[in-house]
Amino acid sequence: MPELAEVEYYRNLWKKATGAVVKRVxxxxxxxxxxxxxxxxxxxxxxxxxxIQSYTHGKQMLFGFSNHCWxxxxxxxxxSLKVEPKEYKPQKHDHLVLITSKGALVFNDPRMxxxxxxxxxxxxxxxxxxxxxxxxxxxxxxxxxEKALKGKTAPLxxxxxxxxxxxxxxxxxxxxxxxQAHLKPARQxxxxxxxxxxxxxxxxxxxxxxxxxxxxxxYGDVPEGWLFHQRWSPKGKCPLHKTPLKRTVVAGRTTAWxxxxxx
DNA sequence: ATAAATGTTAAGAA
DNA sequence: GTTCTTAACATTTA
Numbered sequence: 642m643p644e645l646a647e648v649e650y651y652r653n654l655w656k657k658a659t660g661a662v663v664k665r666v667x668x669x670x671x672x673x674x675x676x677x678x679x680x681x682x683x684x685x686x687x688x689x690x691x692x693i694q695s696y697t698h699g700k701q702m703l704f705g706f707s708n709h710c711w712x713x714x715x716x717x718x719x720x721s722l723k724v725e726p727k728e729y730k731p732q733k734h735d736h737l738v739l740i741t742s743k744g745a746l747v748f749n750d751p752r753m754x755x756x757x758x759x760x761x762x763x764x765x766x767x768x769x770x771x772x773x774x775x776x777x778x779x780x781x782x783x784x785x786x787e788k789a790l791k792g793k794t795a796p797l798x799x800x801x802x803x804x805x806x807x808x809x810x811x812x813x814x815x816x817x818x819x820x821q822a823h824l825k826p827a828r829q830x831x832x833x834x835x836x837x838x839x840x841x842x843x844x845x846x847x848x849x850x851x852x853x854x855x856x857x858x859x860y861g862d863v864p865e866g867w868l869f870h871q872r873w874s875p876k877g878k879c880p881l882h883k884t885p886l887k888r889t890v891v892a893g894r895t896t897a898w899x900x901x902x903x904x
Numbered sequence: 905a906t907a908a909a910t911g912t913t914a915a916g917a918a
Numbered sequence: 919g920t921t922c923t924t925a926a927c928a929t930t931t932a
Binding site: 673718719734751752753754792793794795799892893 | 921922923924925927928929930
């Protein structure tokens, strides 16, 4: 159930095995998560390689191994990573298990919307190059945001879910951002006033940073008073007004929002 | 039993 | 050519 903060958390789990050597690879090649890679290639080349580095960018992860092996992981809707003892036997929905000297690195994904990529190359793989600016970096600024909004008639929520411009945002983070920015999810992108754009930018950056701080290492809770704590329940209330939240489908996704404070 | 779930993308419409 | 919307993907859970 991963957006950028949860992805950071899962990356940090596997990161604990940095330095470990892959002894054996167990995978189920028929599964949909291998639809864009060659599982045979992966199973052949990864044993003997040592985990050296790991990165996240938005919802994507990249694990770098010695022998120029690169493993890309996307968790889709229901994916997760874990580290288990070396003797671990793959269980239901475990599609890839790397048995290493420091434990079993497991990729599990019941719905299989996730994705495994593999490549052996000197340089960073193609699918990792040319990534859009990280939302927490200085490269993501007001100018970028304005350019993304410009001329668009789509609802704000639809645009913020676009990974090409807002890498790492997902359903709960977008609802949180729009609620904290007092903007209606269905609001047209090109209708924002200058002040509203500034607030939107500031909320995107703060919510990303705080979420990664709270969730990225320990999967803790986000701050009291965030919409997050209310949005999952059908009885959720606006933390400000205590009035029942609206629930509508915007951009094809269930959306929780407050009709009093979001305009 | 039916619907919905923290995601992405191909296809068709505008 | 772009932008926008919807359906489809596969499985579990409420």
